[in-house]
Amino acid sequence: MSGVTFAERRAAMGFCLHCWTTLLLLAFLVWASFAYLSLDLSRLFSAESGRGMLQFVLRFFPPDTSAEFLRKIAKGTLETLAISAIGTLLAAGAGLLLALPAAGRLGSVLKAVTRFLLNALRSVPELVWAALMVLAAGLGPFAGTLALALHTAGVLGRLFAESLENTPPEPARSLAESGAAPALAFLYGTLPAITPQLIAYSLYRWEMNIRMATVLGFVGAGGLGQMLYYELSLLHEAQASSVIIAMLALVVLVDAASAWVRRRQMRPGG
Amino acid sequence: MASSLQQPRLRDPDALRRAGWALLALLALWPLLLIAEFRPAELFDARNLAVMGGFLGQFFPPNLSGDFLAFVLKATMETLAMATAGTALAMLLAVPLGLVLTHSLSVSRIGPAPDRGAGEALRALARMTLLLLRGIPELVWALLLVRAFGLGPAAGVLAIALTYGGMLGKVYAEILESGDTRPARALLESGSGRLMAFFYGLLPGAGQELASYTIYRWECAVRASVIMGFVGAGGLGQLMDQSMKMLNGGEVSTILIVFLLLVLLADALSVFLRKLLA
Amino acid sequence: MSFELDRVGLVHANGQAQGQRALRAVSIAAARGERLAIIGPSGAGKTSLLRILASSIRPTEGRVSVLGSHPWQLGGSELRRLRSRIGFIHQAPPIPPRQRAITAVIAGRLGQWPWWKSALSLIYPADIAGPRDQLARLDLADRLFDRCDRLSGGQLQRVGVARVLYQRPDLLLADEPVSAMDPALADLTVSQLHAEAQSRGVTLVASLHAVDIALRWFPRVIGLRAGEVVFDLPPEKVSESVLRELYASETGVLPSQDNQPFNPPVGAHPADDAPAGGARKPVAPPRVI
Numbered sequence A: 001m002s003g004v005t006f007a008e009r010r011a012a013m014g015f016c017l018h019c020w021t022t023l024l025l026l027a028f029l030v031w032a033s034f035a036y037l038s039l040d041l042s043r044l045f046s047a048e049s050g051r052g053m054l055q056f057v058l059r060f061f062p063p064d065t066s067a068e069f070l071r072k073i074a075k076g077t078l079e080t081l082a083i084s085a086i087g088t089l090l091a092a093g094a095g096l097l098l099a100l101p102a103a104g105r106l107g108s109v110l111k112a113v114t115r116f117l118l119n120a121l122r123s124v125p126e127l128v129w130a131a132l133m134v135l136a137a138g139l140g141p142f143a144g145t146l147a148l149a150l151h152t153a154g155v156l157g158r159l160f161a162e163s164l165e166n167t168p169p170e171p172a173r174s175l176a177e178s179g180a181a182p183a184l185a186f187l188y189g190t191l192p193a194i195t196p197q198l199i200a201y202s203l204y205r206w207e208m209n210i211r212m213a214t215v216l217g218f219v220g221a222g223g224l225g226q227m228l229y230y231e232l233s234l235l236h237e238a239q240a241s242s243v244i245i246a247m248l249a250l251v252v253l254v255d256a257a258s259a260w261v262r263r264r265q266m267r268p269g270g
Numbered sequence B: 001m002a003s004s005l006q007q008p009r010l011r012d013p014d015a016l017r018r019a020g021w022a023l024l025a026l027l028a029l030w031p032l033l034l035i036a037e038f039r040p041a042e043l044f045d046a047r048n049l050a051v052m053g054g055f056l057g058q059f060f061p062p063n064l065s066g067d068f069l070a071f072v073l074k075a076t077m078e079t080l081a082m083a084t085a086g087t088a089l090a091m092l093l094a095v096p097l098g099l100v101l102t103h104s105l106s107v108s109r110i111g112p113a114p115d116r117g118a119g120e121a122l123r124a125l126a127r128m129t130l131l132l133l134r135g136i137p138e139l140v141w142a143l144l145l146v147r148a149f150g151l152g153p154a155a156g157v158l159a160i161a162l163t164y165g166g167m168l169g170k171v172y173a174e175i176l177e178s179g180d181t182r183p184a185r186a187l188l189e190s191g192s193g194r195l196m197a198f199f200y201g202l203l204p205g206a207g208q209e210l211a212s213y214t215i216y217r218w219e220c221a222v223r224a225s226v227i228m229g230f231v232g233a234g235g236l237g238q239l240m241d242q243s244m245k246m247l248n249g250g251e252v253s254t255i256l257i258v259f260l261l262l263v264l265l266a267d268a269l270s271v272f273l274r275k276l277l278a
Numbered sequence C: 001m002s003f004e005l006d007r008v009g010l011v012h013a014n015g016q017a018q019g020q021r022a023l024r025a026v027s028i029a030a031a032r033g034e035r036l037a038i039i040g041p042s043g044a045g046k047t048s049l050l051r052i053l054a055s056s057i058r059p060t061e062g063r064v065s066v067l068g069s070h071p072w073q074l075g076g077s078e079l080r081r082l083r084s085r086i087g088f089i090h091q092a093p094p095i096p097p098r099q100r101a102i103t104a105v106i107a108g109r110l111g112q113w114p115w116w117k118s119a120l121s122l123i124y125p126a127d128i129a130g131p132r133d134q135l136a137r138l139d140l141a142d143r144l145f146d147r148c149d150r151l152s153g154g155q156l157q158r159v160g161v162a163r164v165l166y167q168r169p170d171l172l173l174a175d176e177p178v179s180a181m182d183p184a185l186a187d188l189t190v191s192q193l194h195a196e197a198q199s200r201g202v203t204l205v206a207s208l209h210a211v212d213i214a215l216r217w218f219p220r221v222i223g224l225r226a227g228e229v230v231f232d233l234p235p236e237k238v239s240e241s242v243l244r245e246l247y248a249s250e251t252g253v254l255p256s257q258d259n260q261p262f263n264p265p266v267g268a269h270p271a272d273d274a275p276a277g278g279a280r281k282p283v284a285p286p287r288v289i
Helices: A005-011 A018-036 A047-058 A067-101 A108-123 A126-137 A143-164 A170-177 A182-219 A223-233 A235-264 B015-035 B042-043 B046-057 B066-101 B116-135 B138-149 B153-178 B184-189 B195-231 B235-245 B248-275 C046-053 C078-086 C101-111 C113-123 C129-137 C153-167 C183-200 C211-217 C242-248
Strands: C003-011 C019-031 C035-039 C061-066 C084-091 C171-175 C203-205 C221-224 C227-233
Touching: A018 B066, A047 B138, A067 A108, A067 A143, A067 A182, A067 A235, A067 B015, A108 A143, A126 A143, A126 A182, A126 B042, A126 B046, A126 B195, A126 B235, A143 A182, A170 A182, A182 A223, A182 A235, A182 B042, A182 B138, A182 B195, A223 A235, A223 B138, B042 B046, B042 C078, B046 B248, B066 B116, B066 B153, B066 B195, B066 B235, B066 B248, B116 B153, B138 B153, B138 B195, B153 B195, B153 C153, B184 B195, B195 B235, B195 B248, B195 C101, B235 B248, C003 C046, C019 C046, C019 C061, C019 C227, C035 C046, C035 C211, C046 C061, C046 C084, C046 C171, C046 C203, C078 C084, C084 C153, C101 C113, C101 C129, C101 C153, C129 C153, C153 C171, C153 C183, C171 C183, C183 C203, C183 C211, C221 C242, C227 C242
Parallel strands: C035 C203, C035 C221, C084 C171, C171 C203
Antiparallel strands: C003 C019, C003 C061, C221 C227
16 A cells, blocks of 8 residues: 555646636635625624614514405505506517517518517616606506506517427418418418417416516506505505415415416316 | 217317317406406507607617616626625525535434434424525516615515525435435445535536536526615616616617626526536 | 354345345345455345345345344444444445545444544544545545546445445445456456455455456356356466356356456466466557546
8 A cells, every 4th residue: 555646636636727716716706795795794793783673573462353355465466467557468469479570481571670679668667667657657557557568568579489490381381372361371371370379378377477576566567566655655564474375475486386287287188 | 779980070079168168268268358457459559659659769879878888787797796606605504504404414314213303393494494585576576675675776676585595405405316325325334424525426426517506596596686776785787677767768788788798797607517417 | 152043035025126026035144254256147146245244225035144143133323323334335425425535434434433533534534644545555646636527437336435445344235346346447447346355354245247356356156147146266276167157148158357258267267366467468458538
């Protein structure tokens, strides 16, 4: 059993040089972020702030479960659902209209323009749209609906355009060659093929939009979010915690419902 | 007896069904439109139009004055710092929770030992915690934390840490279970501790996927940090909120442009890093 | 008493084979330092038997006693300590592909080292000479720092064996440890397992597909078929008829390491010492690893 040579020791190092430099760089960036924000974590997690946090959290219990407030919550939930539903519906319509030029069906200039437009719509977050829409349409759920419609139109428009591009053109082409007008050839030839995908995308976005709709109210766009913001500004913690529980319940229910639907679809013959 | 073969049906069998569904959809749509206060006419209300028009009119040209750009730069750095610090804290939360949750490090699954119940209970607790952290939207966390810690990026960092901690924890556990778990199991069966079984048995195989998802989450955190600013958590979002409240279209358009560029940059960086890992 | 199985039975609890009976009323005992080979057709339950001995699976019936303890009556940390004294060589080594051979071998002592030593070894191995020497015994020292996905099947199997040798267990269990090796390397590996068991006086139990290796190296051969022990004999008593009865449903050809039909020797065949000049030369040229 001889000793270990120097060459063996050098080869034994488990991390190569650029692994070390990457790790050190990342660690430095994380430290720099904390330093830049002057975040004194030790103060944050001190006993004093812990006590303050505990007192703050305790003010939220018990939640307000009076019949009158529960009615308000029910109304808020319906509002949130309505915002998400109408918003997604509008977005699907607008998205389909924009998808046609975006897929290149109406020329390459229009394609570039629409693609840019769809990207712009997508890149602005829903909340920013909501703040802008409150300026345009006033406080309330209408602003939220418009915000979701605008953002989601960008998302769905791009997804629809991709579906259009990936669908075989033969059915529409053969109809056009036998004399059908282009619009009709599209309606009879292409649309039936992509409709299942369009519906799937739209339902998926609707599910995500329900989550979004709950928070759009923070800038005044209606639904449970507006209620929460309102109650918190008045320091009504008990009411606020009821709204939060309602939000949580809504999200959990929607998750469960969509999982159930997906399971049914996957079953053979379903 | 006159059979249906002799008398061809002249009515579309689907017609009634389709009409029924259409009616149902309309009946459901009407109250929804009412509840959503869908009044397109309001968009063209004179007062709203004036406000909006004036606001939009100021969009061009965007405010590119030196002073303002300095503000915007500072806010951008703040946003990036928030996203990075928040994701780092989220990992701190997610790694232990994910390790506790994942089945592939469960000793009690290798033949029932007397203290099996404790392990299962701990895993259930971890799952509940992660669910709670994820289920509450990050903006709600941000709002609550602003009330608790005051305005500023601290609330945003913690809000990202909590929500993304929940998301990362769940995905980490799933990634660890979906790969090859035999190495870790073999180490557990030969008496290794759980943490070492993770480092020697799971990490070599799953490390790349874990890192890739974390980088993706960092990119999402950049966007989330901007949004949290709207409830007072600092960064570009707070700046934009202030400018909007003052109806300063020029400033808002500058910030929007910077935001779009930032998101593009973060996206490119994330794609680059993840390709580097592969 | 190294281990004792008393009417042990096992019914698979989950997975593809759920509900199927793997073992039925198996009773085997072994003293410290014994060397046993387990042979039998595929699906006989060899792996299940070894895993019960390793305290990895709990039997559905019967009692198990390993290294002086009843594993399923121990608490968590005691069970862990017991398991760290048992070494298990898997047929397909459970090693992450990207791991280096040295780290894979060092993992053998994870159950014994303090946590800081194990953690440090991820970055720089706390012991280089030890794994190197174990790999050298199996003619693999030159691959010490290579990644395991660059090794062939037979080399990877030897890394798995080296890990268990490095562990220095009190009970050595091997589940078809040489299935991917050519006859020469298989001989080397089994001779090393044999040497380890003899020099440290520990018990060795190996399940083998190749009958020739079992008869050549082990003084006690157990035949397993459909989950039951069919015989428990010294190799000289294992005659051709006994073997044909064991492998009855197979193609009629008895398996051997070089894939040539195995012809059991007619007369007595001592297996206590390493075969001297009488080593079987492989009929086919050795497979290049």
